[in-house]
Amino acid sequence: xxxxxxxxxxxxxxxxxxxxxxxxxxxxxxxxxxxxxxxxxxxxxxxxxxxxxxxxxxxxxxxxxxxxxxxxxxxxxxxxxxxxxxxxxxxxxxxxxxxxxxxxxxxxxxxxxxxxxxxxxxxxxxxxxxxxxxxxxxxxxxxxxxxxxxxxxxxxxxxxxxxxxxxxxxxxxxxxxxxxxxxxxxxxxxxxxxxxxxxxxxxxxxxxxxxxxxxxxxxxxxxxxxxxxxxxxxxxxxxxxxxxxxxxxxxxxxxxxxxxxxxxxxxxxxxxxxxxxxxxxxxxxxxxxxxxxxxxxxxxxxxxxxxxxxxxxxxxxxxxxxxxxxxxxxxxxxxxxxxxxxxxxxxxxxxxxxxxxxxxxxxxxxxxxxxxxxxxxxxxxxxxxxxxxxxxxxxxxxxxxxxxxxxxxxxxxxxxxxxxxxxxx
Numbered sequence: 001x002x003x004x005x006x007x008x009x010x011x012x013x014x015x016x017x018x019x020x021x022x023x024x025x026x027x028x029x030x031x032x033x034x035x036x037x038x039x040x041x042x043x044x045x046x047x048x049x050x051x052x053x054x055x056x057x058x059x060x061x062x063x064x065x066x067x068x069x070x071x072x073x074x075x076x077x078x079x080x081x082x083x084x085x086x087x088x089x090x091x092x093x094x095x096x097x098x099x100x101x102x103x104x105x106x107x108x109x110x111x112x113x114x115x116x117x118x119x120x121x122x123x124x125x126x127x128x129x130x131x132x133x134x135x136x137x138x139x140x141x142x143x144x145x146x147x148x149x150x151x152x153x154x155x156x157x158x159x160x161x162x163x164x165x166x167x168x169x170x171x172x173x174x175x176x177x178x179x180x181x182x183x184x185x186x187x188x189x190x191x192x193x194x195x196x197x198x199x200x201x202x203x204x205x206x207x208x209x210x211x212x213x214x215x216x217x218x219x220x221x222x223x224x225x226x227x228x229x230x231x232x233x234x235x236x237x238x239x240x241x242x243x244x245x246x247x248x249x250x251x252x253x254x255x256x257x258x259x260x261x262x263x264x265x266x267x268x269x270x271x272x273x274x275x276x277x278x279x280x281x282x283x284x285x286x287x288x289x290x291x292x293x294x295x296x297x298x299x300x301x302x303x304x305x306x307x308x309x310x311x312x313x314x315x316x317x318x319x320x321x322x323x324x325x326x327x328x329x330x331x332x333x334x335x336x337x338x339x340x341x342x343x344x345x346x347x348x349x350x351x352x353x354x355x356x357x358x359x360x361x362x363x364x365x366x367x368x369x370x371x372x373x374x375x376x377x378x379x380x381x382x383x384x385x386x387x388x389x390x391x392x393x394x395x396x397x398x399x400x401x402x403x404x405x406x407x408x409x410x411x412x413x414x415x416x417x418x419x420x421x422x423x424x425x
Contacts, residue, residue, distance in 0.1 A: 018191070019240055029360075030106055033189075220298050231401070238407075251298065333391035
């Protein structure tokens with residue numbers, strides 16, 4: 001299995017189909033990927049990809065005369081739609097004997113939107129409720145992204161858009177935009193897990209009548225923000241009842257491999273009990289219980305960091321401890337490397353135990369990020385090739401004042417003192 005790679009097919013209409021069977025499993029995952037999202041949206045249409053993702057399922061249901069969800073429940077199939085900043089994913093999972101139905105359902109995502117004005121009104125209201133309930137625009141993350149990238153940058157936009165923007169998206173506009181979004185250069189199917197022998201022919205048959213428009217292939221290359229690598233330990237604060245902190249560092253992704261950045265992330269902010277940040281702020285001091293590490297990687301730029309809630313009195317001490325953890329990564333990455341690498345080497349075959357995880361990992365890494373992993377064994381080799389000395393060097397290059405931004409949501413904070421601590425990087 002480690003040396004296997006996808007078999008590639010193409011629909012009559014020119015849509016790529018990638019197939020990676022795992023016969024030892026008992027389920028399949030059939031996914032349709034679409035290169036879209038906030039990264040590719042016009043400023044006046046932010047959120048349109050996410051709204052279309054919602055509407056695709058309503059459209060499929062209408063094409064099936066209102067039987068979609070009854071069919072799913074009757075056959076034990078599950079559907080999922082997700083919109084990311086740079087792609088959309090539609091997935092159907094279930095038992096192999098129901099693959100044909102799944103292929104029929106997902107192929108209907110290629111059909112023109114079939115919606116009434118009432119359908120649009122209802123789904124628009126649901127997305128507005130999602131925006132309200134998530135409170136994304138009032139979050140520390142939204143505040144931070146606008147600082148990191150600039151207010152007009154695609155990465156500073158929300159995935160869901162705003163209620164006002166949604167109201168301006170008419171049915172005719174959405175139908176046209178959906179047709180452009182699903183252009184044949186920017187969509188592909190990925191099949192994984194236990195597949196019936198006729199899986200490919202079934203999907204080819206279901207998609208034979210769809211001929212998507214042709215368009216330029218979208219790449220997740222991100223415009224370079226003006227402030228990148230010129231932060232000088234900047235500190236920004238907005239008001240809030242609780243004390244929330246986010247520490248962010250700019251990355252030049254052209255300088256580092258995915259394996260290097262992933263391993264460095266795990267040493268600092270990963271799920272393991274030995275990760276430096278957990279040890280420094282939770283296990284040894286009890287200052288926090290949980291935190292959220294993040295790493296966003298695109299072609300050209302990226303960002304790595306962490307956010308957490310802290311008591312106001314421990315704000316400055318917690319930042320000192322956070323920088324101590326980062327200092328350990330600069331000096332002790334080699335010692336920590338054995339405790340994070342096994343997940344990507346010894347446990348690499350675990351991917352084959354979950355059809356949906358396998359499909360997502362392979363599709364995202366190979367056909368969205370374009371990483372050089374033709375096989376899982378190639379992926380293992382990339383992680384095996386990273387040295388502790390190299391990781392320490394990467395940490396020293398990334399975790400510098402020039403790359404550092406500290407954002408806060410709290411009642412008040414001594415930003416001068418915080419910046420002085422940050423300059424100690």
